[in-house]
Each structure stands twice: as structure tokens, then as C-alpha cells.
Amino acid sequence: MLTISKKNELQKLLLITIICTGFTILISTLSGKEVVKSVTDVMYITTTAAFVILSAILVLRFKKTGDHGKAWLFLLGTSVSWFLAETTWTVYELVYDKNPFPSIADVFYVAGYPLMLGFLMYYLKPVRKAITKKMAICAIMISASIAIPSIYMAYSPEPDVTLFENVLATSYPILDSIIFIPAIIGIALFFRGEVNFTWSLICIGILCFAIGDIGFQYATFTNTYYTGHPADIILMWSYILFSFGVYDHIRIFRKSGHSNENKHLDSWR
Amino acid sequence: MHKISQIHAIRITAKKRSYEMMTFQKRDVMKALTSLAIKKVLTDISAPAYEKVSKKLQKEHKCYIPDCYDHPEYLESVLKSIFGNAYSAIVEQIKVELAEHVDDNGINMLIKTMAK
Numbered sequence: 001m002l003t004i005s006k007k008n009e010l011q012k013l014l015l016i017t018i019i020c021t022g023f024t025i026l027i028s029t030l031s032g033k034e035v036v037k038s039v040t041d042v043m044y045i046t047t048t049a050a051f052v053i054l055s056a057i058l059v060l061r062f063k064k065t066g067d068h069g070k071a072w073l074f075l076l077g078t079s080v081s082w083f084l085a086e087t088t089w090t091v092y093e094l095v096y097d098k099n100p101f102p103s104i105a106d107v108f109y110v111a112g113y114p115l116m117l118g119f120l121m122y123y124l125k126p127v128r129k130a131i132t133k134k135m136a137i138c139a140i141m142i143s144a145s146i147a148i149p150s151i152y153m154a155y156s157p158e159p160d161v162t163l164f165e166n167v168l169a170t171s172y173p174i175l176d177s178i179i180f181i182p183a184i185i186g187i188a189l190f191f192r193g194e195v196n197f198t199w200s201l202i203c204i205g206i207l208c209f210a211i212g213d214i215g216f217q218y219a220t221f222t223n224t225y226y227t228g229h230p231a232d233i234i235l236m237w238s239y240i241l242f243s244f245g246v247y248d249h250i251r252i253f254r255k256s257g258h259s260n261e262n263k264h265l266d267s268w269r
Numbered sequence: 270m271h272k273i274s275q276i277h278a279i280r281i282t283a284k285k286r287s288y289e290m291m292t293f294q295k296r297d298v299m300k301a302l303t304s305l306a307i308k309k310v311l312t313d314i315s316a317p318a319y320e321k322v323s324k325k326l327q328k329e330h331k332c333y334i335p336d337c338y339d340h341p342e343y344l345e346s347v348l349k350s351i352f353g354n355a356y357s358a359i360v361e362q363i364k365v366e367l368a369e370h371v372d373d374n375g376i377n378m379l380i381k382t383m384a385k
Contacts, residue, residue: 061317068315126314130358193353252351253317256324 006251007197014201014244021047021240022233029228036228040236041090047239048083054246055079061253071122074115075246081112082239093227101220102168113175120182120202130189139184146207147177150214156221169217176210194252201245208238299373300338306366307334307344310359322347341379 021043028039055076062069085108092100124131150173155166183203190196215231225231311319322344326332330343337344348356360383370376 062315066313066315066318068318126362127352127355127358129361130355189355190353193349193355194351196353253315253321255317256320 007248010197010244010248010251014240017240017244018237021236025228025233025236033226033228037226038094040228040232041086041094043236044086044232044239045083045090047236047243048079048086051079051239051243051246052076052083054243054250058246058250061250061255067122067125071119071125074118074122077115078112078119079242081108081115085109085112102165106168110171110175113179116179116206117182120179120186124182124186124189127189131185135185135188136181139181139188142184143177143180146180146210147173150177150210153214154217156217158221161221169221172213172217173210176206176213180206180210195249198245198249198252201241201248205238205241205245208234208241212238295373296375299370299375300335302370303338303367303376303379304335306363307337310362310366313362314359318351321351325351338375338379341382345383 024043025036025040028036055072055078058072059069059076062072064070064073085105088103088105088108089100092098092103092105151170154169154173156169161169180203183199183206186199187196187203190199212231212235215229215234216225219225219229219231307322308319311322323334325347326334326337326343329347330336330340332340332343345356345360348359352359364380364383367376367380371380
């Protein structure tokens with residue numbers, strides 16, 4: 001009962017955070033593009049910093065033990081990579097007043113994807129035998145159905161868009177769809193389990209990432225993008241969802257005060 | 270004649286006792302082996318996963334890891350509640366670890382109960 005009420009509280013807090021984030025950016029938009037740019041950039045750094053801190057707490061808790069220990073280490077790498085990407089983006093935009101796409105920030109954004117894939121793979125590794133062919137095919141099909149229109153929308157035939165920009169832009173939805181496959185499998189595998197909430201948040205977070213990326217690329221190529229664009233709200237939601245997912249895992253596997261006593265009792269009775 | 274039969278009776282009782290002791294010891298060994306197998310599989314996932322399962326067993330079923338030898342259904346329900354559908358892969362791994370001791374009735378029962 002206590003766990004259910006705590007989970008409900010967490011869900012409420014998540015909903016409030018998501019709504020507040022959206023409203024803050026929307027209200028800032030009314031104050032002008034310069035204001036919304038600063039607000040959004042600061043919020044990006046704050047949310048990714050929270051993601052880094054929570055992942056670090058989980059890494060310290062798991063201490064590289066077993067496959068899940070390694071998985072959380074990969075997730076810490078992902079969060080650090082995306083934190084660096086957001087910080088670089090902000091520095092380019094607010095300090096140097098330059099267009100940050102494409103820039104060194106993209107290196108950090110892209111680097112986060114293989115690390116995220118590593119996290120998903122290592123987390124699923126101990127339960128890989130429960131993955132059925134049907135499950136894998138379904139996940140690939142769902143992912144492909146999102147990826148194909150995303151790639152189509154991200155690719156720009158405009159002559160002023162360079163080949164490098166096009167390749168970079170289309171690589172994001174491809175990478176999103178790749179990490180979406182194990183995320184869907186995870187939801188099916190951990191269905192009805194306590195860890196399923198974490199996986200649901202990670203999966204929805206990846207979906208938000210894919211939608212946000214498409215929105216960003218589309219707005220960039222149609223010259224309608226500004227920092228604080230609705231696509232940014234969706235991208236920020238994904239960081240919030242990841243952070244809450246990690247927090248939920250900390251809550252589930254938190255150290256109990258009686259762990260030493262338990263170890264003693266479990267050793268042999 | 271009466272004395273001989275008495276000695277014979279004593280001998281039989283002693284044999285019975287030693288057999289009971291052996292069975293008791295074997296049971297303890299099998300219980301320990303089961304605990305080790307569960308611990309190995311869970312710590313291969315992560316140490317906090319083992320702690321969580323252990324804590325939940327105590328909280329919900331008032332038992333400890335070695336008691337899963339007699340009550341495999343407790344372990345099954347705890348694994349299900351934490352890992353959802355993926356519990357079957359963990360159970361499968363525990364069965365692999367205990368495969369060479371299937372001749373023991375307790376372990377055989379444990380495998381059969383968790384395989385349902």
C-alpha cells in the first residue's frame with residue numbers, strides 16, 4: 001500500500017513538473033525571443049544536471065555489480081554526454097551568439113546514443129532469455145513505423161542545406177528509432193513488475209526525443225526554429241522523464257537500514 | 270534369546286537415527302546449495318537486486334532466502350512483483366544453476382513449482 005501511494009505521489013510530481021516546464025517556456029515566449037532563449041537554455045542545463053546527479057547516485061548504489069551495475073554506468077555516460085551537449089549549446093548561443101547547429105554540441109548529442117544503447121542492452125542482458133521472436137519483431141515494426149516518416153521529415157531537399165547538415169539531421173531519428181527497439185522490449189518484459197515504471201518513463205522519454213528531434217529538424221530547415229520552440233518543450237520532457245525513471249529506480253533499490261542484519265540472517269540459519 | 274533381540278532392536282534404532290541424521294544433513298546441504306544458486310543468479314543481475322528480493326521475502330512472506338527451498342512459490346511471487354514478465358528468465362537461470370541436483374526431492378519440487 002505504501003509503495004502504491006509513493007508511486008502515485010511520484011506520478012503526480014512528474015505530471016506537475018511536465019506541466020510547469022511547458023508553461024514556463026510558453027510564458028517566457030510571450031516576453032520575447034531573447035528571454036525564452038535564456039530561460040530554455042538554463043532549463044536544459046538544469047534538467048540534464050539533475051539527470052547526471054540521479055544517475056551518479058544510482059551508479060554509487062549499484063557499484064558496478066552485475067549487469068545492471070554496468071548498465072547504470074552506461075546511463076551515467078549518456079547523461080554526462082547530453083549535459084555537455086546542452087552546456088556547449090548554451091555557450092554557443094548565449095556567450096558567442098552563434099547558431100549552435102551543427103556544432104561540437106552535436107558530437108556530444110550523438111555520443112549519448114551508443115551509451116544509451118549500452119545501458120538498455122546491459123539492463124536486458126540477464127533476462128534476454130525471456131525475449132521472444134514475436135516481441136522483437138513487434139518492437140522493430142513499431143520502431144520502423146516511427147523511423148520512416150521521421151527520416152523523411154528530417155531530410156531537407158533545399159539546396160542551401162549542406163550534405164553534412166542533412167546527414168546529421170537524419171541521423172537523429174535513425175538513432176532514436178534504434179534505441180527505441182530495446183526500450184519497447186523492456187516494457188513488454190517488465191510488464192506488471194515494479195521496475196516497469198522506470199522502463200515506461202525511459203520508453204516515453206525516447207519517444208519524446210524522437211518527436212522533439214523531428215520537430216527541431218523540421219523547424220530548422222523551414223527557418224522557423226528559435227530556442228524555446230515547442231520542439232524544445234518535448235525534448236526537455238524527455239530529460240525529465242529519464243530523470244524520474246532513474247529516481248524511481250533509486251526508490252525501488254534504495255539501501256535498507258537492515259541490510260547488514262539481513263545478510264547475516266541469510267548467510268545461514 | 271531376549272537379550273539378542275534387544276541388541277538387534279538397539280542396532281536398528283541406531284541405524285535409523287544415523288539415516289535420519291544423514292537425511293537431515295543432506296537437506297541442510299541442499300538448502301544451502303539452493304540459497305547459493307539464488308544468490309549467484311541475483312547478484313549476477315546486481316547486488317541491490319539480491320538485497321531487494323531478500324528484503325521483500327522478509328517483508329511479505331516473513332522468510333529468508335534459504336526458506337525458498339521449502340517455499341519456492343514465495344520466491345516466484347517476489348521475482349514476479351519486481352521484474353514482471355521477465356521473472357521467467359531469472360527462474361530459468363536458477364534452474365540451470367540447480368540442474369545437477371535434481372535428484373534431490375526438495376530441489377526437484379522447487380524446480381517443478383517454479384516451472385509452472
